[in-house]
Amino acid sequence: MNTDILVIGSGIAGLSFAIKASQFAKVTIATKSEVAESATRHAQGGLAAVMKKGDSCWLHVKDTLRAGDGLCIKKSVNFLVKHAPEQIRWLQGLGMRFDRKPSREAVHSRPRIVHRGDITGREVEDFLVSLAKESKNITIKEYHLATKLIREGNMVIGAYLLDARKNGIMQCSAKAVVLACGGLGRLYKNTVNPQISTGDGFALAYNAGAELMDMEFVQFHPTGLYNSEPPFLISETVRGEGGIMKNRLGMPYMAHYHRDGDLAPRDVVSKFSIDEMKKTKSSCVYLDARHLGGQYLKKRFPNIYAECQKYGIDMAKDMIPVSPTAHYSCGGIKIDLKARTSLTNLYAIGENSCCGIHGADRLASNSLTEGLVIGASLSAYLKKSMKKEESLQGSSITDLTMPCxxxxxxxxxxxxxxxxxxxxxxxxxxxxxxxxxxxxxxxxxxxxxxxxxxxxxxxxxxxxxxxxxxxxxxxxxxxxxxxxxxxxxxxxxxxxxxxxxRWIRHLTVSKGKGKNMESKSF
Ligand SMILES: Cc1cc2nc3c(=O)[nH]c(=O)nc-3n(C[C@H](O)[C@H](O)[C@H](O)COP(=O)(O)OP(=O)(O)OC[C@H]3O[C@@H](n4cnc5c(N)ncnc54)[C@H](O)[C@@H]3O)c2cc1C
CATH class of the missing domain: 1.20.58.100 (Fumarate reductase/succinate dehydrogenase flavoprotein-like, C-terminal domain)
Known part of the structure; x- marks a missing residue:
């Protein structure tokens, strides 16, 4: 199989990029499950972007740097914040509708979360899927799992795809390969990530010899609904709107530990929640939103309200049992702001990539935005560079499907x-x-x-x-x-x-380079 651009993954990063790139190239999306299955689909809060008076890019940058705990690459943060509003407008221009009032989440100094009720991810994913399906230049291959990248020298020229339904492997050659495989929450016992988040993109890139960065920074979200199956997240917006973390004895605790109290960064709330669980000999803590009132809760969080009810929890009357859960990879395949990796013709966007925006901890709702912004940047880059056929030409691979x-x-x-x-x-x-x-x-x-x-x-x-x-x-x-x-x-x-x-620096690694890993300063 041959294509101009092979995109691996169909979350917000892969789909939004594919839609843009389909204006100038033939794009094939290989995705290992149904096309809409992704972490994107499960996002509730929304997309961070400065859209209203009273907010500013400077403040969004400042908040992102604060969450990143000294390790964000400022140039990347500036890039994200500057281009975020135009990407929201791009979605709106195509017909995506958001609520009028932005919401607020932890560490954001202003309400700037662009959202659609409490099911933003599902709405955005479905919207992008329908656009991708309409495009004549996009071919979607569902249940096609990338198992290995194909290299010629330092150049990536395609990938092996496993047709999961037939259990056969084929080769797909492409002038550009884009990894958009999402995160890695399923590596952990407790996670709110969907089944697809098994860290494939990181492994594919590593095995091909690409450089990875900041992989030690895995974000744990403090408020996974305790004992839920499938795992369900109580969005940070519930705390943003006034929800309070309490221990088993009903005592609020975050104000003792951090000046931002319940709106402290996620790593801080997660760590102290674990401490409180140990102190009170409990396997969960609680999120109390009762004071917000039933009417408001049902209107603002209809999905969360309904999901809690399935477990016999009435948010208006009961505290919600929650515990920390693996959520997001701040590190990933090292890229520049055009999404270029250390290998020629291999690009990475979305959660499996890392250009230093998130530093040591991600600011809430910057992830969906990053998928759009860096995807758009890659599309603009390829639009120009794909004209120079000599630098992008992949060698041809024979068509062959081998049964496994x-x-x-x-x-x-x-x-x-x-x-x-x-x-x-x-x-x-x-x-x-x-x-x-x-x-x-x-x-x-x-x-x-x-x-x-x-x-x-x-x-x-x-x-x-x-x-x-x-x-x-x-x-x-x-x-x-x-x-x-x-x-x-x-x-x-x-x-x-x-x-x-000693440690204002980023660790990087690539297979075969050094004994274990290389350490570099920025
Ligand atoms: C419950 C929850 C709530 C969240 N809330 C928010 C929020 O409010 N705001 C925010 O900014 N972020 C939020 N996040 C994080 C955010 O959703 C993700 O970081 C983001 O959606 C990642 O997008 P992506 O396109 O990189 O990957 P994903 O959306 O995860 O998509 C990855 C795609 O790659 C495919 N894939 C994976 N491996 C392979 C392979 N080997 N071969 C082929 N296909 C493959 C998958 O099937 C999937 O289609 C939340 C995450 C979760 C889990």
């Missing part, structure tokens, strides 16, 4: 055990509170699990994803062990303080 040997039932069971063990290790040892010995043990155990997974015979989508999870998990643990300080989402008991003298 299916896995035996016993090997499937082995992989399920590996996956479960990995999620436990990541939660216990590479989670919210880390220590050096625990990280070392985790790396050894993950390596053993990798060997175990590779010993299984045959190949299918489940095995491909398990292998990606293991690679990405090892990367996070190795990065975390390397950073000997605590900052943002990375809390290391052995080094509990932020250490600006």
């Amino acid at each position: 040997e299916p896995l035996l039932t016993k090997d499937k069971a082995r992989l399920a055990t590996v996956r479960k063990r990995l999620q436990d290790i990541m939660w216990e040892q590479v989670g919210i509170i880390r220590n050096v010995a625990g990280l070392r043990d985790a790396i050894t155990e993950i390596e053993a699990l990798e060997k175990e997974a590779k010993r299984t015979k045959g190949f299918d989508a489940g095995k491909a994803q398990a292998l990606s999870m293991l690679t990405t998990a090892r990367l996070i643990a190795v990065f975390a062990l390397r950073r000997k300080e605590s900052r943002g989402t990375h809390f290391l008991i052995d080094y509990p303080e932020r250490d600006d003298a």
Whole structure:
């Protein structure tokens, strides 16, 4: 199969980019599930952008830098904030409708979250899917999972795609390959990320030899609905609108720990929620929104209200049981502001990429915006550079679909055990509170699990994803062990303080470079 641009992933980043690029190129979107399945679909809060009087770009930059705990790359933050409003207008111009009044979330000094009720992600995803389906220049390949990038020298010329329904592998050659595979929450036992968030993009890029950056910074959201299945997030907007974190005894606690109280950064609220859970011998804490009143809650949070009711919780009468949950990867495939990776013709956008916007902790609702802004920047870049055929020409790959040997039932069971063990290790040892010995043990155990997974015979989508999870998990643990300080989402008991003298720098790694990883300053 041949295409001009192969986009891997169909969340906000992949779809919005594909729609723009389809104006000047043939685009193929390969996505491993149904096209609309993505983390984007589950986003509730919205998109951060300065759209109203009383707010300013300067304030949005300042808030982003504050959340990033000293590690944001300012040039990237400025770029995001400057281009965010035009991307919201791009969506609106195509017919997407948002509520008139922006909402507020933690660390934002102004209400600037552009939203559609409390189901913004679903509305945006469905809207983009319908536009992509209408485009003659976009081909969507559902249930096609990218398993490996194809390289010629330093140039990426395509990818192997596994047709999950037929269990056969084909090659797809492209002049440009764009990784838009989203995040990695499913590496952890507790997460609100959907099933698709298995960290594939990071592993694909790493295995191809691309550089990754800041992988130690995994954001944990403090308010996952406790014991919900499928896991459900209580949006930060509930705290933004006045919700209060309380412990099992009904005592508010965030004001004791941080000047911003309940609106402190996510890593801070998550960490102190764990402390409160330990102190009160409880497996959850509570979010109290009762004082906001039933009428208001039902109108402002209809989806959250209904979801809570499914578990017998009435937000107007009951405190909501919540606990921290793996949420977002601040690090990823290292890119510049045109989404170029360290490999020629390989680009990355959305959550699996990293240009330093989020630093050590992401400001709420900057993620969807980033997907749009960096995707637009890549589209503009390719529009110009694709004219220079010589620099983008990929070599041709023969059309071939090879059936895979299916896995035996016993090997499937082995992989399920590996996956479960990995999620436990990541939660216990590479989670919210880390220590050096625990990280070392985790790396050894993950390596053993990798060997175990590779010993299984045959190949299918489940095995491909398990292998990606293991690679990405090892990367996070190795990065975390390397950073000997605590900052943002990375809390290391052995080094509990932020250490600006030594650690205002970004860790990077690429396969085969150095023994474990390279460390670079910006
Ligand atoms: C519950 C929840 C609430 C959130 N709320 C907000 C919010 O209010 N505001 C905000 O800014 N952010 C929010 N986030 C974060 C935000 O949703 C994500 O960071 C963002 O949607 C990522 O977009 P993306 O396009 O990079 O990836 P995704 O939307 O995750 O899409 C990834 C795509 O890649 C595909 N894929 C993955 N691996 C492969 C592979 N190997 N081959 C082929 N396809 C593959 C997937 O099937 C999927 O289509 C939230 C996240 C969650 C989970």
